[in-house]
Amino acid sequence: MATNQEEVQLLGVVGSPFVCRVQIALKLKGVEYKFLEENLANKSDLLLKYNPVHKKVPVFVHNEKPIAESLVIVEYIDQTWNNNPILPSDPYQRALARFWSKFIDDKVVGAASKSVFTVDEKEREKNVQETLEGLQFLENEIKEKKFFGGEEIGLADIAGSFVAFWIPIVQEIAGLQLFTSEKFPNLYKWSQEFINHPVVKEVLPPREPLFTFFKARYETLTASK
């Protein structure tokens, strides 16, 4: 049980949806940690040492032992600190939580990003369709539930922070109507519950700077057409 702040570190950047997942998990568990901000254009020796395979953030370090990949980290945190469980105890429910988390990562995150940050019109359209299909599956799954995890947020909700917070930002920048309350009423309701959840609210990065950052990236990309 880590009580010393030195023992728990998180290498990350403000604004990364993947880093945010880990921060939500840590906040839920009440774990204190040191946040080591990376400059992705000039990665630290520490990052390269701790994640030589992918050289990416987030990297979670516990007692000097590093773990990479956001959902792997979240499961580790859940197993190490037992309060406020993120995964259910029933194996079948766990399998479902993992399924939907993987679905979000494989089918929604990439497609949604490429719906915005792609210059080729055909490629962009293909990704828009894929995103809409993905969101529809999530809409069908959430139904009337408060969270994917039930009454409290779980693994799939944490994975879905990208959908709840990041998609609305990037779609606004590109003038796209991907994730709307009209198209996906249940999922939209979920997203509002999620971003207003007391723990999540404290962890989400400020919207304005993030918007500015993505807008700049979008304008650079589209100017190069």
Add this chain to the structure above:
Amino acid sequence: MADEVVLLDFRPSPFGMRVRIALAEKGIKYEYREEDLKNKSPLLLQMNPVHKKIPVLIHEGKPICESLIAVQYIDEVWNDTNPLLPSDPYQRAQARFWADYVDKKIYDNFSKISASKGEEKEAAKKELIQVLKLLEEELGDKSYFGGHNFGFVDIPVVSYYPWFKALETFDSLNVGECSKFTAWAKRCLQKESVAKSIPDQRVINELFVELRKNSSTE
């Protein structure tokens, strides 16, 4: 117990093989149902409406989709024998990390090799060998990725083995360059769970040729 566990599968699939191995490791009796992927059964479409893919593990009427999720499920439910994941949370995290790495890097490179020609193809082949070399580094002096015991990382890697053999045969992929990998694979193939789950190499080779032909006429 036998009718409680059903596996919807396709013998040549490396993903189906992962679940077969896990079930065999635990000594679980189950009903095996071969799917015709060109004519998917109503049961498959009902049990995996999201992806419509195999493998699907059905336990007490409830479906578990995605091969590594099914393997973890099997490990958690039949937890009294042959653990597939380590009990230590850090070791578990490492196992999950490497299984994720295998999922990300091997299949994509297989696809790249199939879809490309000339320089691009050679580059993809080189990348795949680099992946194997990194896995060899991770294996180190251990008998298995899991240490003394065959486990969660060994399963997906060995399930790709027949496809590595096919690439060796048809695309001159120099798997032999990776002697540690080859030795590890031989060790895995001696395990009963792997030997009875692995599809016939001739079937894989035939399928490989057919898939290659179809993709080149597109």
